[in-house]
Amino acid sequence: MPRGSRGPVAEQASQEIAHWSCEAYLFTSHRSPKYLLRLLLKYPASGSQVRRAKLSKSLYTPRIPRSAVKSQASLSMFTYINPAVRERLIRDGKLLRINNEGHEVDMAEAPAPGLHVNILGPIPLPLARGHAQPTVRWYASVRSTELSEVEQLAGTLREQGGQHLFSHLASSMAVNSVLVIGKPEKSENPLVRVHSNCLTGDVFGSRRCECGPQLESALDRIAKDPEGGYLVYMSGHEGRGIGLWAKAATYLLQDAGENTYQANRSLGLPDDSRDFSDAAVLLKYFVHGRRLRLLTNNPKKVEDLTALGVPQIERVKHVFGVDDHNLQYLKAKRDWGHKLGEEDISSSE
Numbered sequence: 001m002p003r004g005s006r007g008p009v010a011e012q013a014s015q016e017i018a019h020w021s022c023e024a025y026l027f028t029s030h031r032s033p034k035y036l037l038r039l040l041l042k043y044p045a046s047g048s049q050v051r052r053a054k055l056s057k058s059l060y061t062p063r064i065p066r067s068a069v070k071s072q073a074s075l076s077m078f079t080y081i082n083p084a085v086r087e088r089l090i091r092d093g094k095l096l097r098i099n100n101e102g103h104e105v106d107m108a109e110a111p112a113p114g115l116h117v118n119i120l121g122p123i124p125l126p127l128a129r130g131h132a133q134p135t136v137r138w139y140a141s142v143r144s145t146e147l148s149e150v151e152q153l154a155g156t157l158r159e160q161g162g163q164h165l166f167s168h169l170a171s172s173m174a175v176n177s178v179l180v181i182g183k184p185e186k187s188e189n190p191l192v193r194v195h196s197n198c199l200t201g202d203v204f205g206s207r208r209c210e211c212g213p214q215l216e217s218a219l220d221r222i223a224k225d226p227e228g229g230y231l232v233y234m235s236g237h238e239g240r241g242i243g244l245w246a247k248a249a250t251y252l253l254q255d256a257g258e259n260t261y262q263a264n265r266s267l268g269l270p271d272d273s274r275d276f277s278d279a280a281v282l283l284k285y286f287v288h289g290r291r292l293r294l295l296t297n298n299p300k301k302v303e304d305l306t307a308l309g310v311p312q313i314e315r316v317k318h319v320f321g322v323d324d325h326n327l328q329y330l331k332a333k334r335d336w337g338h339k340l341g342e343e344d345i346s347s348s349e
């Protein structure tokens, strides 16, 4: 729509979107999917503005303020998947909710205070990995509060004939994954990787970091391990929690001479803002208090998970993918506290 043809309401909404973009750049505010819905309802046909709003929103990990979330019971009539299918999945034990202690709770009841996570699965996932073709079991997980909010908004959108906008709502959820590899249920000491998502490394194969090789190697190590294990993939951890947009900015700052942590600080962001509470809940549920071996060079990850109630973690060194492109990055990580020896960060090239 040409700018001149907008009415006052449209102009106001446009300013709200611009305001929101600005706040997201400055990391000063949080906007829930409910806010997105208000914009969508004002601007049902304005795809570019919605995309622009989404882009800004992706600068941070969305978390819904507890005060904005109504009780679970009042939301149960809404769902953005067919309610009959949802009921069947619950009956079949394929959709369940766990509490902060990793214990299953009744989905029909309003959850008590504290973090709750919905889990969907297992879904068989046949992997093509060189000569090996293991079939793993995939579980998708999302915070109950985030899912409830999206389901409620989806109900409102459906009433107004706005189903075509569902994807904008669903994309606001941070959906994590657990891959169950081998038969770790029988193990007293499964092998575990808690991997923070990295689009450039995991998907594009960028060598600016070693995330891609670390993910690949973790899958291979767990698949080969006689104990089997779990890979927890944290979808909201891009750029150590600052989001993809800000991470792109840090890359530009790094190319101007700053290291990975200095670049975060230059943007006014923490060195590491990853929240491992969802990972902790998932490990409590899947590992049930058994010992576990965690593939990481980062002692802080062990400390965080331990502080969140995951017991008996033994750190297992996991150095892969070191080359000339990421040597400085890895040295910065070592200086920051990662357990990397001189022999670990010498390029093979």
Ligand SMILES: [Zn+2]
Pocket: 198, 200, 201, 202, 209, 210, 211, 212
């Ligand atoms: Zn990476």
